[in-house]
Amino acid sequence: MKLTKYAGTLAGRELGVELGGGTLGMDDFIEDFYALDGFADTEYFETLKRYGVDTENGIDSCDVEHAGLDLVRACITWCVRGDRFCDGCLRAYVECGFVDRCLLRLKEPDEG
Template sequence: MWIIDNENDGTPEHPIQMPYVNYSGLVRDFTDDVYSFVDKHEEMELRSYAEILKENGIEWGMDSMSTAVVENLDAKCVFAMILGAVRAERFCDGALLGFFANGSVIRWLERLKALDTDGENVAAK
């Protein structure tokens, strides 16, 4: 939910707060889980998510990541897109909301599920 300051008038006594997204606990848990996964699986080198995306012909941006054909991507690249979406929020309020709203996050999670058809951890593959 976007929080927009409609109470203050912009004077020095009542400065207007910049709009921001107030994410639900579920989304905050999701981002915590993403960072936890990155920390636990250093062998995947996901901190280099922008390079991983670039190697797969995907730019770190809303359009390129949202339109990427995930059916041909491996788990490492899909995780890199997820981390890229989470990191984008740090630079642009509402970026992560955009990836949720346009269905990208669901597509990425569904791809990971498809890669994990045998019930093993996709990080081990």
């Protein structure tokens, strides 16, 4: 999956940092996220509620290591969309490791 290439790489990156032949910064992650046709969960808030994720104080306590693809998609969508409403939201979820946990789960075969 196109997004999994960012696993473990986002936390130390700034927007537009050059990496050899291109960039792997936050702007590229966001662009790739929106380019994945059908990946974004347009009903992410409802998906999180359906799985009992407490969104009151953020979602970084969500057990994405054991989540299915639909919940991981909702979590990543929450982080990316949240940044449109609150500047720095995505960066905060990247820095605390939550986005990496989601991306690493996408790399694993679905167990259920």
